[in-house]
Amino acid sequence: MRQSELFTKTLKSVPKDEESINAKLLIRAGYIDKLMSGVYTLLPLGQKVIKKIEDIIREEMVALGGQEIYMPALQPKENWETTDRWDSLDILFKVTDASKRQFALGPTHEEIVVPLAQKFINSYRDLPKAVFQFQNKFRMELRAKSGILRAREFLMKDLYSFHLSEDDLDKFYERAVSAYKNIFNRVGIGDITHFTYASGGTFSKYSHEFQTITPDGEDTIYICNQCSTAVNKEIKDETPACPQCGRVDLKEAKAVEVGNIFKLKTKFTDAFKMTVKNEQSEEKQVLMGCYGIGIGRLMGTIVEASHDDQGIIWPEAVAPFKIHLLSIGSESRAEEVYKQLTDAGLEVLFDDRSASPGEKFADADLIGLPYRLVISPKTGQRVEFKDRKSDNVEILEVEEFLERLK
Amino acid sequence: MRQSELFTKTLKSVPKDEESINAKLLIRAGYIDKLMSGVYTLLPLGQKVIKKIEDIIREEMVALGGQEIYMPALQPKENWETTDRWDSLDILFKVTDASKRQFALGPTHEEIVVPLAQKFINSYRDLPKAVFQFQNKFRMELRAKSGILRAREFLMKDLYSFHLSEDDLDKFYERAVSAYKNIFNRVGIGDITHFTYASGGTFSKYSHEFQTITPDGEDTIYICNQCSTAVNKEIKDETPACPQCGRVDLKEAKAVEVGNIFKLKTKFTDAFKMTVKNEQSEEKQVLMGCYGIGIGRLMGTIVEASHDDQGIIWPEAVAPFKIHLLSIGSESRAEEVYKQLTDAGLEVLFDDRSASPGEKFADADLIGLPYRLVISPKTGQRVEFKDRKSDNVEILEVEEFLERLK
Numbered sequence: 001m002r003q004s005e006l007f008t009k010t011l012k013s014v015p016k017d018e019e020s021i022n023a024k025l026l027i028r029a030g031y032i033d034k035l036m037s038g039v040y041t042l043l044p045l046g047q048k049v050i051k052k053i054e055d056i057i058r059e060e061m062v063a064l065g066g067q068e069i070y071m072p073a074l075q076p077k078e079n080w081e082t083t084d085r086w087d088s089l090d091i092l093f094k095v096t097d098a099s100k101r102q103f104a105l106g107p108t109h110e111e112i113v114v115p116l117a118q119k120f121i122n123s124y125r126d127l128p129k130a131v132f133q134f135q136n137k138f139r140m141e142l143r144a145k146s147g148i149l150r151a152r153e154f155l156m157k158d159l160y161s162f163h164l165s166e167d168d169l170d171k172f173y174e175r176a177v178s179a180y181k182n183i184f185n186r187v188g189i190g191d192i193t194h195f196t197y198a199s200g201g202t203f204s205k206y207s208h209e210f211q212t213i214t215p216d217g218e219d220t221i222y223i224c225n226q227c228s229t230a231v232n233k234e235i236k237d238e239t240p241a242c243p244q245c246g247r248v249d250l251k252e253a254k255a256v257e258v259g260n261i262f263k264l265k266t267k268f269t270d271a272f273k274m275t276v277k278n279e280q281s282e283e284k285q286v287l288m289g290c291y292g293i294g295i296g297r298l299m300g301t302i303v304e305a306s307h308d309d310q311g312i313i314w315p316e317a318v319a320p321f322k323i324h325l326l327s328i329g330s331e332s333r334a335e336e337v338y339k340q341l342t343d344a345g346l347e348v349l350f351d352d353r354s355a356s357p358g359e360k361f362a363d364a365d366l367i368g369l370p371y372r373l374v375i376s377p378k379t380g381q382r383v384e385f386k387d388r389k390s391d392n393v394e395i396l397e398v399e400e401f402l403e404r405l406k
Numbered sequence: 407m408r409q410s411e412l413f414t415k416t417l418k419s420v421p422k423d424e425e426s427i428n429a430k431l432l433i434r435a436g437y438i439d440k441l442m443s444g445v446y447t448l449l450p451l452g453q454k455v456i457k458k459i460e461d462i463i464r465e466e467m468v469a470l471g472g473q474e475i476y477m478p479a480l481q482p483k484e485n486w487e488t489t490d491r492w493d494s495l496d497i498l499f500k501v502t503d504a505s506k507r508q509f510a511l512g513p514t515h516e517e518i519v520v521p522l523a524q525k526f527i528n529s530y531r532d533l534p535k536a537v538f539q540f541q542n543k544f545r546m547e548l549r550a551k552s553g554i555l556r557a558r559e560f561l562m563k564d565l566y567s568f569h570l571s572e573d574d575l576d577k578f579y580e581r582a583v584s585a586y587k588n589i590f591n592r593v594g595i596g597d598i599t600h601f602t603y604a605s606g607g608t609f610s611k612y613s614h615e616f617q618t619i620t621p622d623g624e625d626t627i628y629i630c631n632q633c634s635t636a637v638n639k640e641i642k643d644e645t646p647a648c649p650q651c652g653r654v655d656l657k658e659a660k661a662v663e664v665g666n667i668f669k670l671k672t673k674f675t676d677a678f679k680m681t682v683k684n685e686q687s688e689e690k691q692v693l694m695g696c697y698g699i700g701i702g703r704l705m706g707t708i709v710e711a712s713h714d715d716q717g718i719i720w721p722e723a724v725a726p727f728k729i730h731l732l733s734i735g736s737e738s739r740a741e742e743v744y745k746q747l748t749d750a751g752l753e754v755l756f757d758d759r760s761a762s763p764g765e766k767f768a769d770a771d772l773i774g775l776p777y778r779l780v781i782s783p784k785t786g787q788r789v790e791f792k793d794r795k796s797d798n799v800e801i802l803e804v805e806e807f808l809e810r811l812k
Binding site for chain 2: 005006007008009011030033035036039040041042043044046047048050065067068069070071072073074075076090093094095097098099105112116117119120129131136138140142152153155
């Protein structure tokens, strides 16, 4: 795409109340716009990143056996009363219509997915099943100050699984852990993301989180030097040793929770009285797991973990474009190269604007695409190549560059 | 996909308060679930249809020059006061947070997209621009009785365009009309969908709708026998002749509005004081157009227009799967054919359940995939082929069938 036609421009300043690195960089580079505290618009560059993250997650969820659905944000009060969460969840946005009927704006979907599954899961033969969605959640955060890490409206992938036995739930849960590891590897933060034991709340000893190390993370975790499993600070006192391998030399780090998974067991199926008959015609409670990833939060975490003073450094798999092509006073040659690259099926942002070289270089660093190519009178028929992660600049034939990408 | 693993089952009955054909068929076949009046969950089959519709629309919007964004549902009251619509729009859902701040749940996004565009469109050089989104809208419909044709929460594609001159707006508008015609052709309802003149409201003489003829449509239109342009009943008295070609023999029909486009001109840019400097450094008001398609409504309209007593008849481009493969007492051969078809890259729903032939045939008609293939002892190495649109049954070699699909 031609940068001269892009809807956004990079910005010099950000809203005064914005403190977080992720939102500052994403706003300045034109990925997101802040509508108000905790509420952001995804701009064309940001929407492309989100779609790439979504596609990776979707592939892994389908491979896990998940079927994609889409549940409403507008939810009946009655469902939230059934689980006793209408009054107790203080982040619940409530809406009233003209006939005084009340609704919740869903912050999560257990209250919807359980009665839904009840309609189709009638026998042990219908189990196991897993459904997932990419859907916008609402949470009434009063102090939303972490940029897109803690928003009041945010896109989330939530998967819910249903099982006949604890053993079956356990097996699926292990496969979900692997799927999550695949996801964080594929989006480029696998090596700094740790499978973490956390508090299970009222219904389970532990839940598990995936925590990504970032300098400004709001969570504190303790990472096992041996097996890289971590423990959330909230359970550190009761869990002094690594729950995986038993080692006690754990290293403290700041981190952001990018995913969480719970064995809900019968917490919600009990509330809705969801049972099935087993092979012996005995009525059995259905067991559940739930598995979440905040998509905007994941984008923000990648930025927190991967940037420098000049701007964002996108992992290739989620970058909005692979290549930033800069024309510095060599328009017709740049047009040729742009055509050559797009004809080769590559995603290119082509800075064809009549801006100064300094402005173009600064924008390229801020936007943070993996590969920068400069065409100028001094590059002739060749191109100047720079990887965003390195300071090294090389002069290459276009074909050499294409060969490297393979 | 194996039907034995599908999250849903077909249902014998629908909720008592459901009157519309679209919702009745979509619920019974397992495409949607009704959570409450006007609010539906998309189930795996329905989600697949929606994604196919979305992909077609996205392609046409990108070809038109639109850039995809995603704006929030949660919107500041102040923006709606700026356009004087906070009190006047009676379908507006309002939300209050714990600090008593009020928000609207967006039924449309002019109030958000104009101040957003203002940040990036500063000069005539930045025009024209067009952005679009697929995003969930909320409308407080008190009598939601048309199934997914008039929902309280619904996915919509909305595109907004910005222009320096009326001439430029007009040209883009014509191209948007062509894009819309492409969309309705591609989803399979082009021949029954009419470009329709409708009331322009306060800011324009006409707006334009795309109306699809269906027996139970809630709108009445008058179609020109000559050029197939139509006139909405609401402006029929003042528009007795076809506005396109002047003919007066117009034919009355019931129809559903599947798309609408407006020249908003300066209605919203005036409210937000959005201007740019033109080439002569004069301050100019920016002109706008807006272009909507309700995605769920489009799915429902296709069902209203294309079904019989047995069930839905999907146009191929939006069917959740191309082929319904039924195994009738010939499991191992059916498995072979299933593998052969999926290896050929085809989308197949494989009814591998241990259900009766009658149940399988009834489900296939209800679900409404374009091509039914039956494998039974009497078909041997061949398959029984039936097009959902025809009563004709043929026995074919698998290769012959594959050849036909090309």
